[in-house]
Amino acid sequence: MTNPLNSDDFSELRLEGVSRAFGKSAALADLTLTVKRGEFVALLGPSGSGKSTALNCIAGLLPLTAGTISLDDRRVDHLAPEQRGFGMVFQNYALFPHLTVRGNIAFGLKMRKVPRAEITRRVDAALALVQLSAHADKQPGQLSGGQQQRVAIARAVVVEPPVVLMDEPLSNLDAKLRHEMRAEVRRLHQELGLTTIYVTHDQEEALSLADRLVVLSDGRVQQIGTPEEVYLRPINSFVADFMGYRNLLSMTAHGVDGADHLLLRGDGIELTAVRNDESVLDGPVTVAMRPDDLVVGQSGGNQFSAVVTSIEYQGRDFEVQAVATSGAALFLRTPERLIVDQSISIGISPERLMVYPATKKSTPAAPVPEHEAV
């Protein structure tokens, strides 16, 4: 192998202060992250958050403006992509249309001057792995989206790269196929013992696939943690919002009550929340609640009233929008059949409230660099 980076002898990929600016706007600022061998890390964030920039920086397709990338103690950030040898799966697959499926998968091995017999053997193995042996001699244009995606994955992993980078690989597939491919990606990761960095804007995808999440916003890391940590304890209101806490209310904290619950007031609503060590005891706060945690009717905890404004049928239950007496818009899910303009009482248990120090209204996101556009 001419690949200078032998996949067998590395234990971690280290990013330190990785930054990338386009002109004056920072697409990615100060990303520091250590990825252990065999780990599945998801970079999660809305479009323009810098996640694809981060991936392109790791791959070597974008030069860094600051920071270092190293495999163990070897700096790789000055290497061209072809010398880095990280596998990459592109959002639009970027298959070579003039080559057959087999030719596409063999491409990386040919570049590494692997002997012909070995190329055949390894390509056959990769084809079997992604269950495309029957399509080996077709051209990519003759395959369905899901099949093309599998070719793209096989092409990236057949060279046994130290790290596989995936840039929203499932975003072009329909919902059902996306679900199937998600399981497939996870299976390949485990079966091949890959080290994967996966970019997505879909929190569900990230939660189900990754060992660790990196939540990004405006080019900055917001939170790094396991799916459970990020889902259950979002570190700030942005992460909470992104992880599905759709109800964000501006309120004021007024100390604690007899049960050591935090007292919150705002616009005629009074709530109590379980407090923790970081809780702000006084002053303006943002209160985050999941639609699933809001209960219609009595629930023994917090209680406030609202008027239903719209109802969406969603199969098992309804997604309801309501307006609290304060004027705040609320989202909730309920199996109960409600009607528009109905007055309801909403309950939520104090453990389900997330309370964050109030942030200034987030500034509008910086203009999205071209390659970030989805």
Add this chain to the structure above:
Amino acid sequence: MPSLPTASRAAAESDHARALSRVSLRHRLAERGLDRIIWLAVPGFLFVVALFIYPAIFGVVLSFQPNDDSGFFGNYIEFFTDAYLFDTIGNTFRIALPAALINVLASIPLALVMRGKVRGKRAINTILIIPISLGTVLVAEGLLTYLGPQGWFNRILMGIGLIQEPVRLTHNIWGVIISLIITGFPFAFLLTLSYISGINPKMEEAASTLGAGRWQQFYRVTLPLLAPGLAITFCLTFVLAFSVFPSAVMLGNPAGDSHVLSVAAAQTAFQKYDFPLASTISVITAVVELLVVALVLLWRSRLYRGSSAGGKG
């Protein structure tokens, strides 16, 4: 319509049926691409008939009616037996082939550079394209003095001591080739640029992450996807160069090695007043061009010609 009397209802129904069949006829025609918009094609069609189809048929027929009594193929026999005439084919190839090849090959690296973000892209493109707006006569006139024995080109080369004697670039095929490059290159460049811009740069990035260096990215990914476009570009610039006339007369040596097909046709028609033989030369010119184009397109048909935008289908 319950209140309508029977008779008027029947009338209404037959009206309705007629309207339906009228609509359906129009629909059926529209399915075949025949609707009122087709009238917009009439002026173009008339022009093609008047200015191309009729003169072409007239020329072909004329070419089989020699001025002397040498028979149906007399002019063709004369062309292929008269060495001075027959050599025009080789002369034209010796000028048109290198010019077209240089135009196509030189346009590739430039188009590769110009497809990206380049400072002053618009200004550079404008400068590259200006020669199209200059007539071939103007270019030939300018080159005649510029490349001549006393021209700047030779004076500069002699001034820096690169050559002792002026290089002869006029009144031979070099001048003609250079003028064809100047006027033909913008076409080749514009075409190649549009073909290259259609290739998704993500594919080169994908190749690089798979270990392909710059040259291999070009050779294994970009070039195969560009080749069908280059074939078309070559055909067009070749046909342009093959019908060279003003620069062959002004910059070349129209009695010698730049005695090309079009010059021979013009001399035959307007100096010897032998219109049938001139038509024969023109027909032969067209047939040779078509043969070359057919060969190139045959090669092209063996290449991948689908979408090069990457992604789905």
